[in-house]
Amino acid sequence: MTALTEEEVADLHAAGRRRAYGAAVTLFHEGDDAGPVVVLLSGRVKVATIGGAGREAIMAVRGPGDLVGELSAIDGGPRSGTVTTLEPVDALLVPGSAFAALLERRPRIALVILRMIAGRLRYADSQQTQFATHDVVGRVAQRLIELGERFGEPGANGSIEIALPLSQEELASWTGASREAVSKALQLLRSVHIVATGRKHITVLDPDALRRRAGE
Secondary structure, eight states, X not given: OTTSOHHHHHHHHHHSEEEEEOTTOEEEOTTOOOOXXXXXXXXXXXXXXXXXXXXXXXXXXXXXXXXXXHHHHHHOOOOSSEEEESSOEEEEEEOHHHHHHHHHHOHHXXXXXXXXXXXXXXHHHHHHHHHHHOOHHXXXXXXXXXXXXXXXXXXXXXXXXXXXXSOHHHHHHHHTSOHHHXXXXXXXXXXXXXXXXXXXXXXXXXHHHHHHHTTO
């Protein structure tokens, strides 16, 4: 919520209460009744849905400043996905009624939320296009670019350091591929010195080459 003014942020915090969660904690499940809006203050979560054969499909990774659960607060419908912490998270929980009242009282906040939702719809559309037009290596490259842009830190010689909260299985779920295919994709990217990998950590050695491999 970086687009909000200090006064608007203060109003948002006044409407909710802070809570800390450990890693691997499910904040709510797909299909649950509408509940509080969760504002992420620190840490990252995954947003997932359950597809065919009960397989998890990760739709997005959210981090500090992001909201989750806002759609249910706006339309009163059930949760559209399952949200689980990837690491320890500090969050602000805003009751749905208080969130709706805040939007009525602060129309500029409603506009910021609308723009955020529009961005997520565009993101979902681009993901569908990537699944149809990119191979697994290209989709893995796209996800690494996204993680680097949102959560990466500058490294030596123009590299990008990414503390990766996702397992290889979860990365596979996010790219719509098998774990074996993602493992092979990372191996290929390592072999041409585009990335280096470690436990829960990836270094993007050549960001420009990674973007080319992602088709950007």
